[in-house]
Amino acid sequence: MAKLKMRRTPTRRYEAVYIFDSALEDTVIAEKLEKLQTLLSLAEPAELDHWGRRALAYKIGRHENGYYIVSRFVVEPKVLPEFERALKLDDGVVRYLLSLLEHDLGAPKLSEEEMEARRLRADDDDDDDEE
Amino acid sequence: MRRQKKPCPITEAGIRYVDYKDDRLLARFITDYGKILPSRLSGVDARHQRQLSKAVKKARYLALLPYVKGQTG
Numbered sequence: 001m002a003k004l005k006m007r008r009t010p011t012r013r014y015e016a017v018y019i020f021d022s023a024l025e026d027t028v029i030a031e032k033l034e035k036l037q038t039l040l041s042l043a044e045p046a047e048l049d050h051w052g053r054r055a056l057a058y059k060i061g062r063h064e065n066g067y068y069i070v071s072r073f074v075v076e077p078k079v080l081p082e083f084e085r086a087l088k089l090d091d092g093v094v095r096y097l098l099s100l101l102e103h104d105l106g107a108p109k110l111s112e113e114e115m116e117a118r119r120l121r122a123d124d125d126d127d128d129d130e131e
Numbered sequence: 132m133r134r135q136k137k138p139c140p141i142t143e144a145g146i147r148y149v150d151y152k153d154d155r156l157l158a159r160f161i162t163d164y165g166k167i168l169p170s171r172l173s174g175v176d177a178r179h180q181r182q183l184s185k186a187v188k189k190a191r192y193l194a195l196l197p198y199v200k201g202q203t204g
Contacts, residue, residue, distance in 0.1 A: 017152065017193055056194035066194065070152065097193055105150035 137174030151189035165200035
């Protein structure tokens with residue numbers, strides 16, 4: 001788990017998924033995101049992945065849609081409580097999930113085309129998985 | 132009389148760690164009601180089934196997957 005060198009540089013890799021209120025303007029969301037990320041005082045800029053608006057699988061309060069943003073960053077854990085407090089207080093954030101990123105997730109890096117191809121394939125052989 | 136063991140579909144897809152954000156993948160391993168499919172039905176190996184169960188729970192929290200499917204309101 002904790003690597004030895006972490007003793008010297010107590011930073012860890014995290015992945016955060018934010019669900020913003022989809023009723024907000026894109027510019028407002030970008031602003032809020034910017035403000036939240038500055039709280040982390042990152043040495044290197046976070047890796048951001050904007051999924052954009054998508055339907056929620058179930059209603060969260062009055063929300064049926066959300067604006068999803070995935071962010072990956074390396075940070076010292078001690079700044080996180082304040083960061084999470086800000087996230088909880090922000091009305092524009094419908095929900096968020098902050099998790100340690102200990103392993104690269106999914107299959108080894110795929111390009112966009114490969115991803116798409118895999119998704120199509122996954123749809124095609126859906127029937128194979130039935131008992 | 133034992134049935135041939137199925138190859139693990141997640142291993143076959145070349146996935147090392149199951150990604151909780153990949154709802155398309157996770158959706159293949161839940162039942163019509165949204166429950167996690169037992170590995171004896173899906174053929175997922177134990178290591179990936181453990182990851183899968185965590186991933187599904189995270190995905191549910193993020194409203195990528197429903198807690199209960201086929202329910203209105």
